[in-house]
Amino acid sequence: MAHQWRGVIREYADRLPVTEATKVITLGEGGTPLVHAQKLSELTGSTVYLKVEGMNPTGSFKDRGMTMAMTAAVEAGAKAVVCASTGNTSASAAAYATAAGLKCAVLVPEGKISMGKLSQAIAHGATLLQVDGNFDNCLDIARKLGDSYPVFLVNSVNPARIQGQKTGAFEIVDALGDAPDIHVLPVGNAGNISAYWKGYKEYSAPFESATAGTLPAVSTKTPAMWGFQAAGAAPFVAGHPITEPDTIATAIRIGNPASWDTAIAARDESGGFIEAVTDEEILDAHRWLSAKEGVFVEPGSAAGVAGLIKKHAAGEVPTGKTIVITVTGHGLKDPQWALRTEDGSEVQPVKVPNDVVTVASELGLEEN
Numbered sequence: 001m002a003h004q005w006r007g008v009i010r011e012y013a014d015r016l017p018v019t020e021a022t023k024v025i026t027l028g029e030g031g032t033p034l035v036h037a038q039k040l041s042e043l044t045g046s047t048v049y050l051k052v053e054g055m056n057p058t059g060s061f062k063d064r065g066m067t068m069a070m071t072a073a074v075e076a077g078a079k080a081v082v083c084a085s086t087g088n089t090s091a092s093a094a095a096y097a098t099a100a101g102l103k104c105a106v107l108v109p110e111g112k113i114s115m116g117k118l119s120q121a122i123a124h125g126a127t128l129l130q131v132d133g134n135f136d137n138c139l140d141i142a143r144k145l146g147d148s149y150p151v152f153l154v155n156s157v158n159p160a161r162i163q164g165q166k167t168g169a170f171e172i173v174d175a176l177g178d179a180p181d182i183h184v185l186p187v188g189n190a191g192n193i194s195a196y197w198k199g200y201k202e203y204s205a206p207f208e209s210a211t212a213g214t215l216p217a218v219s220t221k222t223p224a225m226w227g228f229q230a231a232g233a234a235p236f237v238a239g240h241p242i243t244e245p246d247t248i249a250t251a252i253r254i255g256n257p258a259s260w261d262t263a264i265a266a267r268d269e270s271g272g273f274i275e276a277v278t279d280e281e282i283l284d285a286h287r288w289l290s291a292k293e294g295v296f297v298e299p300g301s302a303a304g305v306a307g308l309i310k311k312h313a314a315g316e317v318p319t320g321k322t323i324v325i326t327v328t329g330h331g332l333k334d335p336q337w338a339l340r341t342e343d344g345s346e347v348q349p350v351k352v353p354n355d356v357v358t359v360a361s362e363l364g365l366e367e368n
């Protein structure tokens with residue numbers, strides 16, 4: 001029988017605030033691979049998996065929330081949506097607005113937005129405004145537009161986004177048969193750590209479905225949530241907002257996280273923590289993922305892996321456990337980092353003549 005993955009709303013409809021009658025806006029998001037990370041497993045002595053969210057339709061986990069937010073926008077009769085974005089939210093909002101037939105305005109901070117993400121927003125026809133300020137300033141304006149003008153806010157302060165993003169946790173439990181012991185992920189605006197924790201909690205207890213009665217618990221436990229911020233943008237580590245966040249990991253360059261309280265709750269209720277990794281550690285982990293695991297991510301996505309490697313070096317990663325790391329966005333979003341060597345110089349391809357003998361010799365091959 002023909003069956004295609006239907007996107008996270010239809011796949012998890014009985015656990016989301018939708019009904020049979022809801023007009024679902026989807027691009028087939030979710031259903032992303034849970035890849036066994038061989039080298040990280042060898043390193044740590046635990047079984048480590050990567051939840052590869054770069055495989056979503058626009059190349060980041062933002063699509064899980066955007067299908068819900070855009071569905072809610074259409075349900076509310078909106079004609080236009082707005083978001084503030086470090087890049088991936090705008091790429092996702094622009095694509096899903098196109099699918100919904102809505103206008104989309106995106107506010108991006110000045111400088112440091114990757115080419116890949118900008119080109120997506122433009123390709124999908126969004127109106128893109130670069131605000132003379134940082135992400136936090138953009139979000140402030142977007143919220144005020146949503147409050148006082150006829151546009152629908154699709155940032156993760158919209159609870160529909162968190163509802164959609166919690167499906168990442170469902171997929172992991174469905175794939176493994178139970179929750180992992182530890183879940184590791186990057187933390188920026190902190191919507192995702194909040195959403196995963198919500199998903200894990202809902203799957204570990206009976207759930208009152210709006211459409212399907214009481215659903216039984218799916219998992220026997222919940223994981224400890226280990227969040228990692230970039231050291232130059234680590235308000236949870238500082239314990240207060242940071243006014244001038246700075247990191248090469250643009251996706252998590254956020255000084256005043258919108259989901260502050262829910263992220264603190266996820267950290268504390270789960271018995272986890274939120275710590276920081278340096279840009280150097282992030283780039284090392286970025287290289288590790290592509291060179292040792294075969295998974296290409298954008299720098300911000302590597303923060304969780306950087307954190308696990310750092311914790312392992314400190315002797316703080318238990319062995320024999322199941323660990324899942326969300327790698328949040330695709331490497332093609334921000335490919336320039338792959339073309340840099342460890343000393344910072346540009347990688348250039350070796351030029352060879354159109355001749356098999358020279359090519360073989362350049363490859364160190366001898367004729368057999």
Ligand SMILES: *Cc1c(COP(=O)(O)O)cnc(C)c1O
Nearest residue numbers: 088188189190191192251328329
């Ligand atoms: C948005 C984003 C993050 C940060 O997620 P939050 O929910 O803001 O904490 C991390 N990595 C990538 C690639 C992102 O797009």
